[in-house]
Amino acid sequence: MASHRRPKQPSRARVTVLTAAAATAVALSAQVSAHAAPAKPNKDEVKAQVDKLLDEQEQAAEKYNGAKEKADQLRKQADQLQDQVARGQERLNEVSSGLAAVAGDQYRQGGIDPSVRLMLSSDPDGYLSQASSFDQAASTQAETLKSLEDQQRRLSQQKQEAAAVLAELDSSTQALNDAKNEVKSKLEEAQSLLNTLSAADRLSITQGGGTASRGADRVDLSNLPQAGGYAGVAVSKALGKRGAPYVWGATGPGSFDCSGLMVWAYAQAGVSLPRTSQAQGSVGASVGTDWHNAQPGDLVVYYGDRHHVGMYIGGGMVVHAPHTGDVVKTMPVDAMPISTIRRV
Missing domain, CATH: 1.10.287 (Helix Hairpins)
Known part of the structure; x- marks a missing residue:
């Protein structure tokens, strides 16, 4: 008759070690999951x-x-x-x-x-x-x-x-x-x-539609009102720089930042503007904040801290230098919150 041995039961010590090892493995797995790379932003x-x-x-x-x-x-x-x-x-x-x-x-x-020297002089007549x-x-x-x-x-x-x-x-x-x-x-x-995005997505953000690009350049210039005087010259010069790259700190003629474009355009008309958008927000006469009262050549200054500026060209549009990665272009005048409009 064949003998049947009862399987040897694991010792209490071995069970304890195995249980601890399993717990450690679970903890390590949880820790790795917790420190895994975050999901890539869309x-x-x-x-x-x-x-x-x-x-x-x-x-x-x-x-x-x-x-x-x-x-x-x-x-x-x-x-x-x-x-x-x-x-x-x-x-x-x-x-x-x-x-x-x-x-x-x-x-x-x-x-x-001196009087003693003269009294001792051999020439009293002198x-x-x-x-x-x-x-x-x-x-x-x-x-x-x-x-x-x-x-x-x-x-x-x-x-x-x-x-x-x-x-x-x-x-x-x-x-x-x-x-x-x-x-x-x-x-x-x-x-x-x-750099986490594809080249096409990067371009659409820096030069595409929406806030990042501050609007597309689709205005029909033939329908714009014609401004006269130095304001008209400034508008013409600023529009002539569409496509020039934004470079912070630049005042032309090949590249511009927002206030630099205003400085350069008005300089071509013989008018000197202060260098910063904040200072430009106090130049000339106030037109208020309603863009319907704006005239071509007016400076439209944006945001509470006035860190951006464009030039009104008529038809509800401004020309401006948006930001790094973009170029001088036009956008709707009310695409950003208006702080003040100034007539130079």
């Missing part, structure tokens, strides 16, 4: 994030424009003050040399009182004329001393002014670099998001 999600980043980039770009304008002005002012200091030092040296010559002459004369000459010399010496004091005081003031301007320039340069770094950071972040 096109709409990327577009929303890119729109936000490009708006923030444009805000930083206008900060950069303002800081650069201020730094340029301060640098010019500092150069002028330093030139004044150099010229003042030259004048001070000249006065000092003249005073030194008078002192040297007195030393060579032995420091004798006493009066020489006395007059000594009086004039003394007067000249007094004037030289006063001029020396004035030059020293003026030079000291010029040096203080130059030092203050240079200190302000350092601060402005730091603000300029901070704004530049912020722009680059926003652009790098936006590009990183765009």
Whole structure:
């Protein structure tokens, strides 16, 4: 008869080890799942994030424009003050040399009182004329001393002014670099998001329809009202730059940012505009916020912080430089919230 052995039961210790191993495996599996790469964002999600980043980039770009304008002005002012200091030092040296010559002459004369020297002179007939000459010399010496004091005081003031301007320039340069770094950071972040998409999707976001592109360029220019004067020139020049790339900090003629396009277009008409969209939001006369009251050439400034600007061209449209990756184009005037409309 065959014998049947009862299967050996696993020991309690082995069961415990197996159970622990299984639990560990489950925990590790859960941990791996928790740290798995997040789901890839879809096109709409990327577009929303890119729109936000490009708006923030444009805000930083206008900060950069303002800081650069201020730094340029301060640098010019500092150069002028330093030139004044150099010229003042030259004048001070000249006065000092003249005073030194008078002192040297007195030393060579032995420091004798002029009247005593004249009384001991072998030419009494020349006493009066020489006395007059000594009086004039003394007067000249007094004037030289006063001029020396004035030059020293003026030079000291010029040096203080130059030092203050240079200190302000350092601060402005730091603000300029901070704004530049912020722009680059926003652009790098936006590009990183765009790189998760196909080339076609990237192009549709940066130059396609919707918020990211701020509108398509489909206006029929033949139906636009014709503006006259310098406003008409500015409109014509701005429209002539359609297709030029947006480059932050650029004022033409080959590339532009939003405020740079306004500056360049009006400069062609002989009108000087401030550099930033914020400053352009205070130029000229206010037309309010209702675009129906706008005329061709008016500046339409957008958002509460006024970080974007376009030029009204009529027909409910503006021409503007949208953002990095896009080109100068037209869009409906009310495609973004209007902060103010200004007539230059």
